[in-house]
Amino acid sequence: MDRPLIEISHLSKSYQRGDQVIPVLTDITFDIASGEFLALIGPSGSGKSTLLNCIAGIDSVDGGNIVVSGTDIATLREGELATWRSRHVGFIFQFYNLIPVLTALENVELPLLLTTLSAGQRRDHALAALSAVGLSDRTDHKPSQLSGGQQQRVAIARAIVTDPDIIVADEPTGDLDRQSAADILALLGRLNAELGKTIVMVTHDHRAAEAAHLVRELNKGELRAAS
Amino acid sequence: MLLLRLIIKNAFRHRLRSILTIVGITIALLAFGLLRTVLDAWHAGVSASSANRLVTRNAISMTQPLPYAYKGRIRQVTGIDIVAAGSWFGGVYLDEKNFFANFVVEADDFFRLYPELLVSPEEQKAFTADRKGAIIGRKLADRFRWRIGDTVTLRGTIYPGQWPLTIRAIYKGARPDTDETVLYLHWGYLDETMKKRAPDRAGQAGFFMIGIADATRAAEISKAIDALFVNSQAETLTETERAFQLGFVSMSEAILLAITAVSYVVILIILAVAANTMAMSARERLGEFAVLKTLGFRGPTLAGMLVAESLILSVSGAALAMALLPPLAQGFATGLAQYFPIFFVSRETVMLGFTFGVLVGLLAAVIPAARVSSVRIADAFRRIG
Numbered sequence: 060m061d062r063p064l065i066e067i068s069h070l071s072k073s074y075q076r077g078d079q080v081i082p083v084l085t086d087i088t089f090d091i092a093s094g095e096f097l098a099l100i101g102p103s104g105s106g107k108s109t110l111l112n113c114i115a116g117i118d119s120v121d122g123g124n125i126v127v128s129g130t131d132i133a134t135l136r137e138g139e140l141a142t143w144r145s146r147h148v149g150f151i152f153q154f155y156n157l158i159p160v161l162t163a164l165e166n167v168e169l170p171l172l173l174t175t176l177s178a179g180q181r182r183d184h185a186l187a188a189l190s191a192v193g194l195s196d197r198t199d200h201k202p203s204q205l206s207g208g209q210q211q212r213v214a215i216a217r218a219i220v221t222d223p224d225i226i227v228a229d230e231p232t233g234d235l236d237r238q239s240a241a242d243i244l245a246l247l248g249r250l251n252a253e254l255g256k257t258i259v260m261v262t263h264d265h266r267a268a269e270a271a272h273l274v275r276e277l278n279k280g281e282l283r284a285a286s
Numbered sequence: 287m288l289l290l291r292l293i294i295k296n297a298f299r300h301r302l303r304s305i306l307t308i309v310g311i312t313i314a315l316l317a318f319g320l321l322r323t324v325l326d327a328w329h330a331g332v333s334a335s336s337a338n339r340l341v342t343r344n345a346i347s348m349t350q351p352l353p354y355a356y357k358g359r360i361r362q363v364t365g366i367d368i369v370a371a372g373s374w375f376g377g378v379y380l381d382e383k384n385f386f387a388n389f390v391v392e393a394d395d396f397f398r399l400y401p402e403l404l405v406s407p408e409e410q411k412a413f414t415a416d417r418k419g420a421i422i423g424r425k426l427a428d429r430f431r432w433r434i435g436d437t438v439t440l441r442g443t444i445y446p447g448q449w450p451l452t453i454r455a456i457y458k459g460a461r462p463d464t465d466e467t468v469l470y471l472h473w474g475y476l477d478e479t480m481k482k483r484a485p486d487r488a489g490q491a492g493f494f495m496i497g498i499a500d501a502t503r504a505a506e507i508s509k510a511i512d513a514l515f516v517n518s519q520a521e522t523l524t525e526t527e528r529a530f531q532l533g534f535v536s537m538s539e540a541i542l543l544a545i546t547a548v549s550y551v552v553i554l555i556i557l558a559v560a561a562n563t564m565a566m567s568a569r570e571r572l573g574e575f576a577v578l579k580t581l582g583f584r585g586p587t588l589a590g591m592l593v594a595e596s597l598i599l600s601v602s603g604a605a606l607a608m609a610l611l612p613p614l615a616q617g618f619a620t621g622l623a624q625y626f627p628i629f630f631v632s633r634e635t636v637m638l639g640f641t642f643g644v645l646v647g648l649l650a651a652v653i654p655a656a657r658v659s660s661v662r663i664a665d666a667f668r669r670i671g
Contacts, residue, residue, distance in 0.1 A: 112664050137585075142582060144582050152577075161288075172288060173581070
């Protein structure tokens, strides 16, 4: 049997608020297989976004391990984590988080600045990513000139342009109308099915969770199989 | 290129705020440049002085004369090439408001001592030959539209009476800091006239201008000259021309210090304004910086982007200021020619303006850049909701 892409063991995380320590994740242990499409659900404050951030290497952990393709990212220093993220993780946010002064093409090209690709190659890759999300005709549009669904598709193009192993999506349909949300979920499904991307998605929308192959529920920092 | 485009777009993202910041920096550096130019104007005599020239004056005060007979004894000191007597004449042309500097000099020696006063040989000869002749600077000639051959009568304030003079020569300065607003007349004319009008004031000089071949011997020669007149009725004080000029400048030291302080306070104020602009800009875009960090950009890169934005604004302001400074100073020079005959923007002032432009840009971005560089991604996302 193949080794899982992501192995999480005894992960714990808490926040300090004044003198008070608030546990957010408690002894989380689970694996995510390569090519998986996992949905993490749970009520607000359950720790699902924190867990996603830890998996993506943008938040630190208090204890436990997160091993991705054999690398324990919990032990990496900040600079090493930045490099690791740029190579292995694509990010999709609820509010798209595009850079407003850049065009769609420039937004998608941005992560490629950290690669050794030439300007021409970067442009070709960005155009291909925009084409994959069906936005070839919107390359010169700024985010403010695009609908919410289109902006999220630009964000997805930005997430896949570096060809990462993992795509993490934090409430990717949370700011979209029903049709746009369905389109985005279909697109994520295609990326998973056709390109074999491992997707970890946080959502509290059960309809969105249904798009995933596997659903896990977090409640008060503890993980359990979804009902 | 994309990163540079992003930096430039971010620098002008809030167009009004960016333009106001640039205008603020421009005005501040213009004020700084003008104040520096005023200081330079004050020190013009000092900067124009030569290391090969000494001035001997009465040790008690500049206003006390020295016997003209000292000239011959001074000339005997080893290392001295030229000695020329001179005095502040203090003549007034028609009205006090027409003020300009005027001195009596010994023409032949004076021209040898001051080669930076450029005059044609014919005009120099004409001036030397005419006891009642005068040589004037180009700017003074322009100011009163005087021409060669014109008769100008000065009213004496130190040396009473009317002093008709004929303009025989007009000099140009060899350097930008050469004063072109002075009138020189013959020491001989003054002395002969005083013999008739006030014999007890004849045979006197206000100071002696001395040329030496070796500037490194200035201190030694000065000592030797003053030693000649120790315990005499009029003891002397000999110093370099630079020290002599600094003596005049030091009379206004408090004013100069105040101007210097104001010029630097202006820079500090604009630094605070620019720092506020950059802090606001960084705070507003904290989420974007967090996104860039998420994508893999490192803290120092983002800090560098912010510093570059700050530099774009400050250097734009500095460039604008330094471009506007010379014409503005020219306008001031025209209006203040009577008080500041040498009023031009020096290369040092322009360099200093640019240096402060760069420094303001760098310092204004220090705190926001450090914050952006060190902020944790998850914290930034939590802060912006």
